[in-house]
Amino acid sequence: MTASLSLVCLLPLLGAIATVLLPTSNPRTIRLFSTGVSALVFLAALPFLGAFDGASGRLEFEESASWIPAIGVRFHVGLDGLSLFLFLLVAFLTPLSMAAATRSVKSRHQEFAACFLLLESGLLVLFAAADVFLFYVAWELVVVPMFLLIGIWGGRERQYATQKFVLFTVAGSLPMLLAVVALLWLRRSADPSATSFDFSDLAGLAVDPGTRRLLFLAFFVSFAVKVPLFPLHTWLPPAHTEAPTAGSIVLAGLLLKLGGYGFLRVSLPLFPVEAAAAAPWIAILALAGILGSALAALVQSDLKRLVAYSSVSHMGLAVLGVFSLNAVGVAGSIYLMLGHGLTTGALFLLVGMLHDRRHSREIADFGGLARKMPLFSAAFVFVALGSIGLPGLCGFVGEFLCLAGAFFRSKWTAAVAVAGVVLSAWYLLRASGATLFGPIGPENEKNEAMRDVDSREVLVLAPFVAMILVLGVASKPVLARIEPAVSVLLETMRDGSERAASLRSPR
């Protein structure tokens, strides 16, 4: 028995409004209330997993209401194999991030909670959106709370970081606005009585190749900035580093997935020919991102920045999976995004715990923590291995499938990408070693006083650890729900390509 999908999506928004109107200024009450709301959202979202059939590969739990009849857009939401798990990831990460924010958010708790809940609503709507206009509105909307989250509660360079984030993201999404308008017009001129503007409606549009290419490019830029794909990734390191812990978790764990999801939802089904043509170039960019970011991570002294670069690297691999344009790669990219959300989220959480204690993120300041913080160190190593892709943990499934998909398309691409996996092992294990192991000498004697994780932190960390393990071993049920949607996607792509080919050669 599932609740209404729209209600679940809008529940955080209502929670945000309620939080702002709460007459108390007691931080604890505010935190409890807002974390409670997000936990409620997760509980409401969970039944969708059970009730999801997935065999058809099409949208389920659909709800549709007329929105702007003048242009034929509807408030149409639904979940399919591509979006279900990302939707659940949003619901899963938000309450944990909010609970983790307790130590790092010292002021303006009401606004923080409201921003966070607003962000959650925007993300839920985005993943559930079946209407292109709704997708675009949610895409732009999530920028605003993120801007405030980084800018108000972030680190020292937060203003620079957040402005760069906003300008990059909006610069990317404005071409998407034009593309959405153009698609709208194309649909209405093809079918003037159309009352819906769904992704599925747009897949069959007949558009001339020149316009198609421009539209593909417009959407591509938007998604490439978000993913982020080299060389449009420069906004990410400052933004991730300067964001508060909770902000980083959401930024890396969820917002980056928007780009990958966008490719799967829009670029591939609507523009299969252009996607296929651009795939080699995109693969090169992805490889550059994987390797470049991995090398950058290798030389980082700031733990948070290191994790940020590792995010870029992993998302590069996800993009590689997407543009391998086969079932294995695409399914792999979704799984990788899921796993990455968990591992990166957990990594930022752990680094945040260190920062809470010592107000430092520099590796040099730490060392020898394993003796003082055994539980923490165990979790750190576990999560790091999950991110690297140790078989049995979530990262492995996604990485393996992405690499396999890339291999089917081009052996050399996969070979180069594997180097990225090796590098990730290098920098993550090196960072773990430098931070956790070794002696506590005179340079870092402050570490003697470090406390291990307390019960609240365990409570927040445990779900991450558990899910990293679960997704590592129980990949079959997850993939079983993803695969039909992937087949439908590839079928749509095939139909699209055939239609375009027949248009080109009518004789």
Next chain:
Amino acid sequence: MSDDAMQSLLCLAPMLNLVIAGLVVLVGEARSPRHAARGWMSAFTLLAILLSFLEVIVIGSRIEGFGVEVFSSLGSVDPLSLFLSGSVLSFTAVVVIASRDTLLRHGLERGEYYALVSFAAAGAIVMVSTSHLFTLVLGLEVMSLSLYALAGYFRTDARSVEASLKYFLVGSFASGFLLFGLALILGGARSLDLRAVAAAFLGGGEDAHSLLRVGSGLLLVGFFFKTAAVPFHMWAPDVYDGSPTPVTGLMATGVKVAAVGAFLRVVLVGLAPARELVSGVFFWVAVATMVGGNLLALGQGRVKRMLAYSSIAHVGYLLVGFAATGAGSATAPAAVLYGTVAYATASFGAFAVVAFLETRSGAPLAFGDLHGLSRRYPFLAAAFAVFLLSLAGIPPLFGFLGKFYVFGSAIGIGMEAGDGSLVVLAVVGVASSLVGLGYYLRALVAAFLKEPDGAALDFRRVRGGVAAALAVAAAFTIWFGLGPAVPFGVSDLWDVAVRAVAPLR
């Protein structure tokens, strides 16, 4: 009185109300003792505006289809004029509400202010309720003269006097263009009625055509001066910056709506056959205005000046709609109307916030004064954010939909007619919107992310009336941006706009 005369008078009622109210306020204040309470003036003016608004609604329910002609075709009351009159009246009302604080702080709440505002609104209504170019210029002049005086209302403030003088000189210069254009059009079309002008474009000989073309060109130049399009925009930043902030609010809202609306009618009816001329001219002016307005706004240090340049940039976006109208788009005219109202709503809000903050600081508002705003005045800052984000075009706000409709109509007609230039316009529009985000972001960063440095503005509650006006403006900005099944949401306003222009197509 004959039926016709009765009808004409009734159609004039909204305008007459305002004139009479202005006169009553003037005389009433002159006759009251020196230190008598003056609160009645703003309430009285508001009542008059409300009455006019009700009359507009009543007239709207009684006329059908194409509307009526009054005073032997010198005036024309139709859905478009009613839509514009209603908008002008709404914005004038909220400006009056938001004015009191500023006036009281300067100790200058006098009858002249309210009278001039009423007269300006009356002139605006005349300007939009006509299909005759002469009446249009008449209304424009009445409105402009009132505004010249209002700009210099703070007599002892050098910047205000400078603003007034600049406005007067440039405005008169622009009127010269308009009148000269009118004279040539009269020569070419033998009449100043817009329909006769259109007929002369279609029929008429070579001589008539050349007269008409030059005349229309001059007319358009006058229009560009009045709306501060680039490169006729030089006066706007100084005038907007120097005038009392509520007056600037009126300039950015009611005056803009009236000017854009009146010239939309000119373009739709009078210049309809002159498609290429219109479309070409608007293309270049739109590009220059969008790019110039947005780029110049980036370097501004005073918030009001930044908003002035943003106003110029927004005129550029609306001109894209004009270009699309010229190219034959069916949705562009409604999009222009919608976009103008969307812009004016958010713009009013932004100026009202600035006006309030200036009553606290006593000096022109700089970006530095915004620091820490979200801590001192959380709801005011939130409203300010709503207005700025709407101006920047972030969904799901009113301003976003305004830009969406305008650019959408440009892309639509561009793809339909295979005319790449209109798609280019939309691309330029979107790119310059990004630049626009730069300066709105600066204000948002100052208000939300920066801590107050040194002397923070002393806190005082936002007065009930102003708070209400701001709340209503913010609510409309969000409401019209969302409006799914809610009554009178975005769809309804769009329908109203569409129906407003329908008789003219």
